Amino acid sequence: MNLKEKQLTKEYIYKGKIINLRRDTALLPNGEKALREVVEHPGGVCVAAITGNKEILFVKQFRYPYFEEILEIPAGKRDSFDEDPLECGKRELKEETGATAENFTFLGKLYPTPGYIDEVIYMYAATGLSFGEQKLDEDEFLSVYKIPLERAVNMVLSGEIVDAKTQTAILKLNMLLEKGIIK
Numbered sequence: 001m002n003l004k005e006k007q008l009t010k011e012y013i014y015k016g017k018i019i020n021l022r023r024d025t026a027l028l029p030n031g032e033k034a035l036r037e038v039v040e041h042p043g044g045v046c047v048a049a050i051t052g053n054k055e056i057l058f059v060k061q062f063r064y065p066y067f068e069e070i071l072e073i074p075a076g077k078r079d080s081f082d083e084d085p086l087e088c089g090k091r092e093l094k095e096e097t098g099a100t101a102e103n104f105t106f107l108g109k110l111y112p113t114p115g116y117i118d119e120v121i122y123m124y125a126a127t128g129l130s131f132g133e134q135k136l137d138e139d140e141f142l143s144v145y146k147i148p149l150e151r152a153v154n155m156v157l158s159g160e161i162v163d164a165k166t167q168t169a170i171l172k173l174n175m176l177l178e179k180g181i182i183k
Contacts, residue, residue, distance in 0.1 A: 038116060
């Protein structure tokens, strides 16, 4: 069965600094039309950075939409739709934690909310870490933590870590380490 929808019209409702919102008219596989609201976002990157002692670097920061502090792996928004995800990941890791890595392994792409946003998050593992100074953005406030991988996995499974990109990257990293694919 053909499931593909065809975009017939595209109308921008809002264009912002981080997101754009548009309303499309789509042609459905059955020939009917439907409205689709789409949030456009340049996407982002997250990095599961692991030390030689099997500790994961985490950041805790206040996330305004939820009005709470959330524990996450270092991550950030791509500066543009065509920014190289790996370069973005390297930048965000350094800015948020002060760390640089010798090795990066691509862990895959994540579609966080495919029902209404086109955001793609590129996930990486980072090994061979060395540490320098953070270079936080002017409006960025966060604390850095090192959490043993086994504890981080348990925090994901118990619901202590609620961020989807962090959950996915931690579980993928753990599996790849267990299989010896990442050392």
